[in-house]
Amino acid sequence: MVLTIILISGSACSELPYDSWYLGFGSPNYMEAWIETADVVDVRGQTFYRAMSGTTSINTPPNNLGRPHGWPSNPGWGAGKNVTGADLPKIIYVRWKSYADSRTYEVFITLNDEQRQAMLKGEKAYCAWRNTWIISYLKGVVIGLAPGGIAKAWLAGPCIESMEIGRFTGRVVKAGPDAGQPSPRLRPESRTYIEQYGIPYDSW
Template sequence: MPSPADTKVRQCTSGYLHGKPVRKASTDSHRLAMKLRGLGLLILLVCVSACADEPSKPKADFCGHWSMGVVAPKYMEAWVETLEVKDDRGRWVKIPQGVVSDLGKTTGWDDGPWLGGGAAIDSAGAPMEVYVRWQSLAEPQTYTWHFTVPDRLRQALVKQESVLWQGKTVIECRSDITIGVAPGGHTVVWVGAGAVPRLEILRGQAEVEPLGPDQGQHEGRYVRISDEAKKYVEAHGIPYGSW
C-alpha cells in the first residue's frame, strides 16, 4: 500500500511523461501547425502569381444581359417615340428612349471608336424582333422600322472574347446593340462593347409613318430641333445619299 508521501510524489509528477514535461508535445504540435500554415500561404502566393497574367474569368451569367440604344449622325437629330424588343419567350419589352445620341460625323455612318447601347436589359431573353418609331427632326419626318434580329447578332451577344484593355487582358462580350437612324429612313445595326470592336450586323430602310409624329397626336407637331442642328441643315442641307 503506497504511503502518503508516494501519493504526493505521483501528484507532483503527473505533468511529466517518462521524466519529461508533457507540454513539449503541445509545443511540437504548435510548430507543426505553423509550418503547415506557412506552406499554405506559400501555395496561395504561387497561385495568385500564376493567375496574375491570365484573363479574368467571367461569371456563369457574364453574357446573360444586353443593352440597346439609338444613335443618329451629327446634326441629324432624332427623337425616338418607341423602341420595343420581342425576346425568345414571346414577350415585348419596351426600352425608354427620347433624344438620341450623336455620332462623330454627319455624312456616312461613323466608323470611328465610340460606345453605344443603352440601359442593360437583364430581365429579357435573347432579342428576336425589334420595332422602332422615331421622328427625324432635320426633315422633319416620322419613320417606323420593324426587323427580325439575325442569328449572327444573338451569337455575338454570348461569344466571350479575350481582348487587351488598358494594358490588361480581359474577357468581354459584345452586349451593346446600337441602332443608327438617319434622314430618309436609313438604318443600320451594330453590336459591340467597350473593348471589343463593333460589328455591323445589317442595314435597312424604314417606312414613313402615315399617322405622323406621336401617332397623330399633338396636332402633328414635332419635337423642336436644336438651334445648332437647325443652322447646320440650313447651311449644308441633308446628305441623304451618304447613308
C-alpha cells in the same frame, strides 16, 4: 403598326453570360432624333415595350465643324438602357421622330441566329483606358437612326470591334407628331448646318 401583331415562333432560351444586354441609339451629327418607342421581342417570344425612348446620342459642333455623312466603322454605345430580363433579341421595333426632316418613321430590325450566337462568345480584349485585359462580349445592340428612315445596326462590346447587323429602311408614319411641320426642338447648330448644306440622305 405594333409588335403585338407579329406571330413569334417558339425558340429555346439562351444562357446569357451577363445579367442583361444593352440597347443604344445614335444619330449622325446635326441629324437630331427622338425615339418614341423601341420595343424588343426576344427569342422566347417575350415582348419588352418601350425598352428605350428619348433622344439619341448626337454631336452638334458649332460653326458647321461636324460631319454627318456616313457611319463610323466602330460606333459608340449611344444613348440607351439595359434590357433587363430579356433573352437574346429577335426583333427590335423602333418608331422615331426625325427632327432633321420633320417626319416620323418606324422600322423593324431583325437579328439572325449567327448574330445572336456572337453575343454569347467571350473574347479576350485589352482595354487601353484601364490598362488591363478582360473577357468581353458583344452585349450591346447599337442602332443609328438617320433622316429618310434609315437605320443601321451593330453589335458592340467593351474594348472590342463592333459587328454589323445590317442596314434597314423604315417607312413614314403618316399619323406622326407635328403633322409634318418643322420641329421647334432642332438646335440652332443643327438648323444652321441643314439650312446651309442640306441633308446627306445618300450617305447612310
